[in-house]
Amino acid sequence: MLDPKTIEIIKSTVPVLEIHGQDITRTFYQAMFRNHPELMNIFNHANQRQGKQSAALANAVYAAAAHIDRLEEILPVVVQIAHKHRALGVLPEHYPIVGENLLAAIKTVLGEAATDEILDAWARAYGVIADAFIDVEQKMYSEAASQAGGWQGFRPFIVDRKVRESEVITSFYLRPADGQAIASFEPGQYITVCVKPDGQEFTHLRHYSLSSAPNPDYYRITVKREDAGAGSPAGVVSTYMHHAVEEGSQLQISAPAGSFVLDQAKSSPVVLISGGVGLTPMVSMLETLLEQSPEREIVYIHAARSGIYHAMKDHILELTKNHNNLKSYLIYEDPADGEVCDKTGYIDLPWLQQVADGQADFYFCGPVPFMRAVNRALQEWEIPQERIHFEFFGPADSL
Numbered sequence: 001m002l003d004p005k006t007i008e009i010i011k012s013t014v015p016v017l018e019i020h021g022q023d024i025t026r027t028f029y030q031a032m033f034r035n036h037p038e039l040m041n042i043f044n045h046a047n048q049r050q051g052k053q054s055a056a057l058a059n060a061v062y063a064a065a066a067h068i069d070r071l072e073e074i075l076p077v078v079v080q081i082a083h084k085h086r087a088l089g090v091l092p093e094h095y096p097i098v099g100e101n102l103l104a105a106i107k108t109v110l111g112e113a114a115t116d117e118i119l120d121a122w123a124r125a126y127g128v129i130a131d132a133f134i135d136v137e138q139k140m141y142s143e144a145a146s147q148a149g150g151w152q153g154f155r156p157f158i159v160d161r162k163v164r165e166s167e168v169i170t171s172f173y174l175r176p177a178d179g180q181a182i183a184s185f186e187p188g189q190y191i192t193v194c195v196k197p198d199g200q201e202f203t204h205l206r207h208y209s210l211s212s213a214p215n216p217d218y219y220r221i222t223v224k225r226e227d228a229g230a231g232s233p234a235g236v237v238s239t240y241m242h243h244a245v246e247e248g249s250q251l252q253i254s255a256p257a258g259s260f261v262l263d264q265a266k267s268s269p270v271v272l273i274s275g276g277v278g279l280t281p282m283v284s285m286l287e288t289l290l291e292q293s294p295e296r297e298i299v300y301i302h303a304a305r306s307g308i309y310h311a312m313k314d315h316i317l318e319l320t321k322n323h324n325n326l327k328s329y330l331i332y333e334d335p336a337d338g339e340v341c342d343k344t345g346y347i348d349l350p351w352l353q354q355v356a357d358g359q360a361d362f363y364f365c366g367p368v369p370f371m372r373a374v375n376r377a378l379q380e381w382e383i384p385q386e387r388i389h390f391e392f393f394g395p396a397d398s399l
Contacts, residue, residue: 002069007069010122011065017058017061021058027108027109031108036097039097061102071128080260082140084207084257086254089153095133103122106119148184149183158251159174159250160174160175166308167308169222170222170223170242172220172221183256188261190258193206194254195251195252197244198244204237206238208280211279211280212283212284213284213291222283222312225242226238262363269360271300272298275302279312282363282365298323299329299356300328302331303332304331308336310332331344333346346373348377349377362378362387374390
């Protein structure tokens with residue numbers, strides 16, 4: 001526990017963090033990777049280049065400071081981050097490294113304003129926050145390893161099937177190389193793939209949502225190829241998966257993780273909304289609902305640029321045809337000649353109110369602008385926050 005004086009000092013730094021937070025975290029990452037380049041084997045290099053990781057950490061540090069006297073209020077965020085840490089292999093011995101470099105970054109950015117009193121208070125606060133993460137993550141490591149079919153660290157899987165779903169999206173069916181049981185998962189969770197493409201100095205880790213209902217035989221992930229364009233380089237892992245990984249290839253996988261999951265205890269209507277490759281957790285939820293809750297009313301809405309980018313179209317049509325409790329709708333931003341869809345352009349509230357039940361639980365995933373539009377529509381509809389659920393691919397952002 002922190003003493004009142006320390007809490008007072010930390011809370012007094014909140015306005016400073018609001019202004020300088022991202023400068024601090026950017027400086028922190030630069031120093032940490034310079035001092036400990038081996039940690040580049042854990043962190044997503046693309047998120048570092050784009051500033052997403054430093055922005056996410058800045059938000060987390062700001063939230064921790066603002067809630068330092070009631071950290072239990074940010075426990076859901078701690079759990080969400082801890083899932084990612086467990087999936088990546090973040091260990092207790094990494095936390096002192098982070099703390100040392102974070103304090104140094106605060107001193108570098110704030111200069112003389114970072115007095116010894118402030119730095120001492122942040123050192124104590126960081127110790128409390130780090131202990132909270134370590135405690136949660138240690139429990140997750142234990143649960144992942146001890147569950148039926150579970151394991152610790154990374155385990156080899158064989159690509160049993162590779163299926164092209166659209167112009168840019170491919171599914172990979174993964175079976176354990178040892179032929180033993182695999183851990184089940186909750187719809188919405190992800191696994192983490194560890195690869196080292198030719199010419200790369202470090203290993204690269206990526207979270208990929210599981211895109212099928214749980215089954216005892218395989219995991220399915222559905223990966224969008226991120227091509228170069230608009231000043232952005234091609235995705236290292238996604239292009240490697242599409243071009244270099246074939247049926248029979250071996251991949252290192254960590255056990256399923258993630259806090260964005262379907263609430264299967266409810267019987268109320270469900271609306272699933274996806275944009276682009278954001279369909280992956282939605283399809284897992286959809287297949288599970290149809291298998292486990294045939295009495296629940298389900299609406300599935302998918303948005304894509306056009307038909308050539310639309311993955312799993314035939315699969316969803318077949319599910320809709322065979323299940324009376326499912327209605328599915330399709331939005332194409334720019335359909336080609338002859339392509340049929342239920343709406344052209346973008347999702348909006350008047351259309352959403354025509355096809356969805358306002359008493360439903362809403363789950364959505366996709367590109368950040370798409371999710372902002374959906375969230376804005378749901379807020380305008382006055383859907384209670386407890387019935388709105390969403391997932392970011394990559395570091396947490398804000399809607």
